[in-house]
Amino acid sequence: MTKYNQPGPIVAISTGLGEKSALGIVRVSGCKDLSFLNHITKKPVSFSPAPRKAYFSRFYDSKNDTLDEGLFIFFKGPESFTGEDTVEFNLHGNPLILNNFCQYLVSEFGFRLAEPGEFSFRALQNEKLNLTQIEGLDLILNANSGFGLKAGTELLNNDVFKSYKELKSLFLEIKMSLEILIDFSEDVGEEEIFKKLDGVHGRFSKLINKLFNRTQGNIEHLLSPSVSLFGATNAGKSTFFNMLLGDNRAIVSNIHGTTRDYISEFIYLNGTSFKLIDTAGLRVTHEEVETLGIERTYKINEESFFKIFVINPFDDLVDYEGLLFDAIVFTHADLPGVDKKIQEISKTLRGEYYLSSGPKSGPMGAENSGPIGPKKNGPMGATFSGSIGAAFKFDGPIGPETSLENKIFEKYQQLTSTNPIAISRHRDVITDIYETFNEYLSTYGETRDCAILSSYANRLGASLDELIGVVSPQEVLDSIFSNFCIGK
Ligand SMILES: Nc1nc2c(ncn2[C@@H]2O[C@H](COP(=O)(O)OP(=O)(O)OP(=O)(O)O)[C@@H](O)[C@H]2O)c(=O)[nH]1
Ligand SMILES: [Mg+2]
Numbered sequence: 481m482t483k484y485n486q487p488g489p490i491v492a493i494s495t496g497l498g499e500k501s502a503l504g505i506v507r508v509s510g511c512k513d514l515s516f517l518n519h520i521t522k523k524p525v526s527f528s529p530a531p532r533k534a535y536f537s538r539f540y541d542s543k544n545d546t547l548d549e550g551l552f553i554f555f556k557g558p559e560s561f562t563g564e565d566t567v568e569f570n571l572h573g574n575p576l577i578l579n580n581f582c583q584y585l586v587s588e589f590g591f592r593l594a595e596p597g598e599f600s601f602r603a604l605q606n607e608k609l610n611l612t613q614i615e616g617l618d619l620i621l622n623a624n625s626g627f628g629l630k631a632g633t634e635l636l637n638n639d640v641f642k643s644y645k646e647l648k649s650l651f652l653e654i655k656m657s658l659e660i661l662i663d664f665s666e667d668v669g670e671e672e673i674f675k676k677l678d679g680v681h682g683r684f685s686k687l688i689n690k691l692f693n694r695t696q697g698n699i700e701h702l703l704s705p706s707v708s709l710f711g712a713t714n715a716g717k718s719t720f721f722n723m724l725l726g727d728n729r730a731i732v733s734n735i736h737g738t739t740r741d742y743i744s745e746f747i748y749l750n751g752t753s754f755k756l757i758d759t760a761g762l763r764v765t766h767e768e769v770e771t772l773g774i775e776r777t778y779k780i781n782e783e784s785f786f787k788i789f790v791i792n793p794f795d796d797l798v799d800y801e802g803l804l805f806d807a808i809v810f811t812h813a814d815l816p817g818v819d820k821k822i823q824e825i826s827k828t829l830r831g832e833y834y835l836s837s838g839p840k841s842g843p844m845g846a847e848n849s850g851p852i853g854p855k856k857n858g859p860m861g862a863t864f865s866g867s868i869g870a871a872f873k874f875d876g877p878i879g880p881e882t883s884l885e886n887k888i889f890e891k892y893q894q895l896t897s898t899n900p901i902a903i904s905r906h907r908d909v910i911t912d913i914y915e916t917f918n919e920y921l922s923t924y925g926e927t928r929d930c931a932i933l934s935s936y937a938n939r940l941g942a943s944l945d946e947l948i949g950v951v952s953p954q955e956v957l958d959s960i961f962s963n964f965c966i967g968k
Pocket of ligand 1 (some may be wrong): 712812814815
């Protein structure tokens, strides 16, 4: 964090730098006066911009050449994002213009190019935002899913923070009661204090249990949910990938091992973006590069949010030990005899399946992937993940209840319905508080030893301060701010 601790004026491009765009924003903060603005706009020394008012101007360099023209808005500290005097310039979005503009301020007026997240760091330092809000901002800026956006907004709006503060104030009541118990129990009466403690414990338990429940489940998957296709070589994964994408993105051929490295593209299902991943086909190989590709397939399978096992029903079924799946897609459904083949496989492989009949079949859905065979075993229940290794049991065929798209979205909704806590730092500290509090409670129930209870209370206090962001270890701050983009 030392790199952020240098005061002085900073400048950065605050909009995306990836592509040329109509507009781009350059932001400066911490300028000691606005004389630089008079220079670059050629306005008289007497000109002083009113805060929060947009001015149109041309911007000049020292040789009187035009850098660009656009709007500028002055925000007087502390009424600004960083809490310092800030100016935002709305320029044309060509990165060349934006970079030249920044470089000019650096070379002529003593600005420094901001580090990633440095504007937000100053906002934290000047108490414009608390640490939880900064983390929310980070989520909003980097979210790849509706869940990430919603969770980020909740943090930025301080909704979660309110629960943390409530937990802290309940803790202070506990701590206070313990101190009275140690120092003044004779004056107040032990029974009276225990009665009060019982009540606060109940309220603390209720709140920490509620928060702890929101830390459960595989939440990391929800921030950037991916849908992966895996299976044997030539199963038809790349064909199916292209079909879902509506584009011939992946190479398809009848040569085994065509896809050697994974390929990913974003697809949108019911307004949420999912990363669709086509992987290297699985087979026994001694070829070095293909082996590396297959290792990646296993890793992707482990990390994916929704895993689709793609099977050509005319091939022998292979038991891929350790791989998991949420649904099966049988390809080659356009070929005669496919029903019989699927019936045979369904005797050994259990899971919900969908049919794909190559590129001719159009998008999948209930119409062209209806159930085949008797649905005598019904759906596999709420968690329909299976293990390929463990799945070779006779359970009879189970057809899909709904389209594959809905199935993916259903799983997504199921996991987000508990309103999980998106930030792993919060989940870790909440778990720590939950565990320490339960240890504290059992000591309270067994011995009521004030010395031990106080030591638990001290631990709880430290964790609560960490949760609220009063004390944030250096590495936590470093990891939060290094994740930010430049100009934020
Ligand atoms: N008739 C028919 N042919 C298909 C279907 N799906 C794939 N194929 C053919 O099967 C062959 C293999 O398809 P790919 O999509 O490349 O298979 P893959 O699973 O990606 O294979 P690898 O990349 O080697 O792992 C190609 O010749 C495809 O045209 C299908 O549903 N019906
Ligand atoms: Mg392929």
